Amino acid sequence: MSRIESRLASLGIELPQVCPPVANYVSAMRSGNIVQVSGQLSTHANGGIKGIVGDDCSLADGITAARLCAINLIAQFRAAADGDLDRVRVLRLVGYVQAGPEFFEIPAVMNGCSDLIVDVFGEAGKHARSAIGVYRLPFNFAVEVDASFEIVD
Amino acid sequence: MSRIESRLASLGIELPQVCPPVANYVSAMRSGNIVQVSGQLSTHANGGIKGIVGDDCSLADGITAARLCAINLIAQFRAAADGDLDRVRVLRLVGYVQAGPEFFEIPAVMNGCSDLIVDVFGEAGKHARSAIGVYRLPFNFAVEVDASFEIVD
Amino acid sequence: MSRIESRLASLGIELPQVCPPVANYVSAMRSGNIVQVSGQLSTHANGGIKGIVGDDCSLADGITAARLCAINLIAQFRAAADGDLDRVRVLRLVGYVQAGPEFFEIPAVMNGCSDLIVDVFGEAGKHARSAIGVYRLPFNFAVEVDASFEIVD
Numbered sequence: 001m002s003r004i005e006s007r008l009a010s011l012g013i014e015l016p017q018v019c020p021p022v023a024n025y026v027s028a029m030r031s032g033n034i035v036q037v038s039g040q041l042s043t044h045a046n047g048g049i050k051g052i053v054g055d056d057c058s059l060a061d062g063i064t065a066a067r068l069c070a071i072n073l074i075a076q077f078r079a080a081a082d083g084d085l086d087r088v089r090v091l092r093l094v095g096y097v098q099a100g101p102e103f104f105e106i107p108a109v110m111n112g113c114s115d116l117i118v119d120v121f122g123e124a125g126k127h128a129r130s131a132i133g134v135y136r137l138p139f140n141f142a143v144e145v146d147a148s149f150e151i152v153d
Numbered sequence: 154m155s156r157i158e159s160r161l162a163s164l165g166i167e168l169p170q171v172c173p174p175v176a177n178y179v180s181a182m183r184s185g186n187i188v189q190v191s192g193q194l195s196t197h198a199n200g201g202i203k204g205i206v207g208d209d210c211s212l213a214d215g216i217t218a219a220r221l222c223a224i225n226l227i228a229q230f231r232a233a234a235d236g237d238l239d240r241v242r243v244l245r246l247v248g249y250v251q252a253g254p255e256f257f258e259i260p261a262v263m264n265g266c267s268d269l270i271v272d273v274f275g276e277a278g279k280h281a282r283s284a285i286g287v288y289r290l291p292f293n294f295a296v297e298v299d300a301s302f303e304i305v306d
Numbered sequence: 307m308s309r310i311e312s313r314l315a316s317l318g319i320e321l322p323q324v325c326p327p328v329a330n331y332v333s334a335m336r337s338g339n340i341v342q343v344s345g346q347l348s349t350h351a352n353g354g355i356k357g358i359v360g361d362d363c364s365l366a367d368g369i370t371a372a373r374l375c376a377i378n379l380i381a382q383f384r385a386a387a388d389g390d391l392d393r394v395r396v397l398r399l400v401g402y403v404q405a406g407p408e409f410f411e412i413p414a415v416m417n418g419c420s421d422l423i424v425d426v427f428g429e430a431g432k433h434a435r436s437a438i439g440v441y442r443l444p445f446n447f448a449v450e451v452d453a454s455f456e457i458v459d
Contacts, residue, residue: 023264024271025282029244031187031303034337036245039283091335092342094452096285099442106444111329118330129331130345130452132402133442136252136286138259146247146283150337176417177424178435182397184340184456189398192436249438289405289439291412299400299436 004085007120008074015075016045028080033151035080039096040072041141050140054103062097062105062142066112069095069145073113074120081151089150090117090127096144099133106133113145124152157238160273161227168228169198181233186304188233192249193225194294203293207256215250215258215295219265222248222298226266227273234304242303243270243280249297252286259286266298277305310391313426314380321381322351334386339457341386345402346378347447356446360409368403368411368448372418375401375451379419380426387457395456396423396433402450405439412439419451430458 001009008015018027021038028037042049042065049065051057057065077088095110097103110131118125127147137144154162161168171180174191181190195202195218202218204210210218230241248263250256263284271278280300290297307315314321324333327344334343348355348371355371357363363371383394401416403409416437424431433453443450 021282023260024267024279025246026279027281029279029281031242031244036281036301038281039285089337091337093331094283096283101442104442104444104446106442107329114330126330126332126335128333128335128342128344128452129327130400130402130450131444132345132440132450133444134285135288135441136254136257136259138257138284138286140257144283144285146281148342174435176413177420177432178399179432180434182432182434184395184397189434189454191434192438247436249436287438288441289407289410289412291410291437291439293410297436297438299434 002086004120013071015078016072018075018079027076030080035149035151037073037076037147039144039146040069040076041138042068042143043072044068049142051142052098052100053109053142054100057142059105059108062109063112065142066095066109067116069143070113070116073145073147077149087152088121089124089152090121091148091150092128093145093147095131096134096137098137098142103133106131109143155239157273166224168231169225171228171232180229183233188302188304190226190229190300192297192299193222193229194291195221195296196225197221202295204295205251205253206262206295207253210295212258212261215262216265218295219248219262220269222296223266223269226298226300230302240305241274242277242305243274244301244303245281246298246300248284249287249290251290251295256286259284262296308392310426319377321384322378324381324385333382336386341455341457343379343382343453345450345452346375346382347444348374348449349378350374355448357448358404358406359415359448360406363448365411365414368415369418371448372401372415373422375449376419376422379451379453383455393458394427395430395458396427397454397456398434399451399453401437402440402443404443404448409439412437415449
C-alpha cells in the first residue's frame, strides 16, 4: 500500500468515488506535469455542508466544510495521478468561503482544508494559498476550494 | 480557413477586435507554452450585459452574459496564439458571477461559457473550472471569466 | 545594487520582512521556474487598511490598500527568488476588493497594485489580471492580491 493511502487509512478517511461533472467541463486538466483541479464543494455522500458561514452555520461547521473540500480534492488528485497519490505535490489552493456580513474568520475556515492536506501529504502537501469570503456558492454549499498540483516522476 | 475559424463561422460568431486594457496590465501573458488570460467581462460592441443575476437580470441573461465572456476569451486566445486558434488547448476557466442574495444557480450561468468553449474547440476545449458567486464586478457587468490555455506546437 | 532594488529605493519603498504564515501553508510555491504566491492582504507594519471599499473606506483608501498588497507581493517575490528581484517576471495578478453594495470601481482600486508593479519592474512587471469585488476578506482587510511569476535564468 502506498505511503499516502496508508496515511489516509490511519486517519480513517475513505475517499469518495469521483464522477465526471454533469456539464461541459472536466474535474482536472493536465499540461506537462501540472494539473489544475476544478473547484470542489463541501459535499459528501449524504449531502454535505451548506449555508452561509457566520449566519446559517458556525465557524466549526465551516472548518468541517473546508475539510470535506480537502477530501474531495484528494480524490480528484488520485484520479488525475493515475491512482498514485505518492506522486502528488500540492502547489496551490484557493478557498472560497460563503461568508455572512460579520464573518471575517476566513483563514480559520480554510485551515480545515490546509490542515488535512498537510496532515495527509506532509512536505508534499505544503501549498501557496488564497482565501476569500464570497457572496454565494453553487447550490448554497458553504465552501469551495480549487487546486493545482505537480505530478512528480 | 482554420478548423476553429470555420466552426466559429458556422455558429455565426464574429470575434470582437481586441484592444489593450486601458491600465497597467495586459490581456494575456505567456510563459513557456502556457498563457494566462485576463478576466473578460460580459461586454459586446453595443455594451454588454450588466446587473446582479437573480435580481436585476434573469438566469437566462446570466447564461447569455457568460457566453459573451467566452466570445471575448476566444478573441484573446486568438490574439495570444498569433492568430491561430487551432493551436489552442484550453486548460482552466474561473467564472465569477455577480449573484443576488437568493441566487445559487452559479454553475448554470457558467455553463453559458463552458458550453460555447467546448462547442467551438471540441476536445481541445475541455477545461477544469471553478465557478463562484461574487458580490460586485467591474462596472456592474454580470459575469467575468478568466482562463489559462496551452499553445500546442 | 540590483536594478529593481535601486528602483524601489528611488521610490522610497522599503520592503517588509516576510514571515511564514501562522498556518499550514507557505507564502510561495515553486514548480519549475513558475512561482505561485499566496494572497497578500493590505497590511503594513502598523496595521494596514481595513474596511469595505465604498462604505467604510474611500476609493482612494482602496487604491492605497492595493498598493500595500503590491509591496507585500514584491517582498514575497524577493524571498521566493532567493533575494534577486532582477530575475522576476510577473505573469498574473488576481485582485480581490472587499466591495460595498454600490461600489463597482474595482479596476480603479486594483490599479493601485498594477501601477506599482509596473513602476517597479517595468516590462517585466506587465501582467495578466483579474479583479473582482468580494464580499468579505480575512480580518476585514480591504484588498487581497495573489500572484504568479516566472524566475528568469
